[in-house]
Amino acid sequence: MRQAPVTTIGFDADDTLWQNERFFRATEDRFLDLIADFGDRATLATRLFAVEKRNIPLYGFGIKGFMLSMMETALEASDGRLAPAVVADILAMGRDMLSQPVELLPEVRETLEALSDRYPLLLITKGDLGDQERKLVQSGLGGLFRAVEIVSDKSDATYARVFAARGDGPERGLMVGNSLRSDILPALAAGAFAVHVPHELTWSYEHVEAAVAHPRLFVEEHIRKVADRIEIINASGDDLTK
């Protein structure tokens, strides 16, 4: 009998299971309104992104780092004329984001419930530890996962380690996510399968310029199609697992 190639399924969280980028975009819009006096909107947006990117090694991913990068952008752009009200507004916007109720994407719960009957599921997400834990609790999805890994960054070593520790190794793992850069490419590099479920909003940092083709990569427009895709992969048997 042929072995099913995929035994363990990993899921990204932000913009795969629940809305995330939408709240960052809305906050960024409010922020750009706030500092509109200091330059044209497109330039300020570019500036914010440059600051965020520069700060990733220091702040990691998540809302607190975003707040600090907004502070820094406002400070630089204002050239010494930063009003205290802007600082107060940035703090308030960050607090709003950190208290934002979790909004599950359509059919996420049904899909995870169906899959969790047949496979151990892993949640693999980056961002602020406490904030991701809060969202997981609020989502009510926690009980569907064998393990939750909140990591500081998602590299091929991350996927190799997590699928080895929590499954049967990366070759028997499949990662589902919206970000080519963080979910798909490193999972493929680790030797896993990957299903890319694009989200209409994806942060510039997560964009990948070149089109990606890989024998273990599949693209689905909706998370509900992931279960069928896995059945097809597993029905195809061992020839896909080498």
Next chain:
Amino acid sequence: MRQAPVTTIGFDADDTLWQNERFFRATEDRFLDLIADFGDRATLATRLFAVEKRNIPLYGFGIKGFMLSMMETALEASDGRLAPAVVADILAMGRDMLSQPVELLPEVRETLEALSDRYPLLLITKGDLGDQERKLVQSGLGGLFRAVEIVSDKSDATYARVFAARGDGPERGLMVGNSLRSDILPALAAGAFAVHVPHELTWSYEHVEAAVAHPRLFVEEHIRKVADRIEIINASGDDLTK
């Protein structure tokens, strides 16, 4: 033959393995200098602590939250007169903290090396994920631990879960740390042994008013004495494990 009561040893990181509070204190001093115009020093320090404490549910523990709490304190205390230079200085102080080289406490390496020959060691720490990972890498101690758990908070459930997943359950675990509130009391509540190694500096939040006495609690003035203490506990045999 009697079973050794302790089979797995957990270590706190900040102010147990390496200096931490020292850098927060130094930054707090610089911050209080910075906002000295807005009130007397003791009042401003009390105010900062109140803001930090209030923000823990939102920001968790760590440097980024501390930076944001300094911003908030400065903003409130200045009553609308916050100078942009103060914002810039807070950002710079935070960056300094996040780049601060790790400074191991005396004899930590020798103690861990000796213990790791005989027991699996766990690192159990709270704070910002990326920052704690950075410090662990810099410390060169990573290879001595069976597992590293960076958690958002340290409750009895945390210790129960970690000692169950990574050892033989909390009853056979022993936690070493400097904070009664975060390391010792919840570990004891989970049923583990605990060795309190006080540090000369401990953040007010971690203070516990009442003296603590417990049959599974031991106090040592220096981490090098932990190995001997564990030998004594294990030599005493099963009568301590009920």
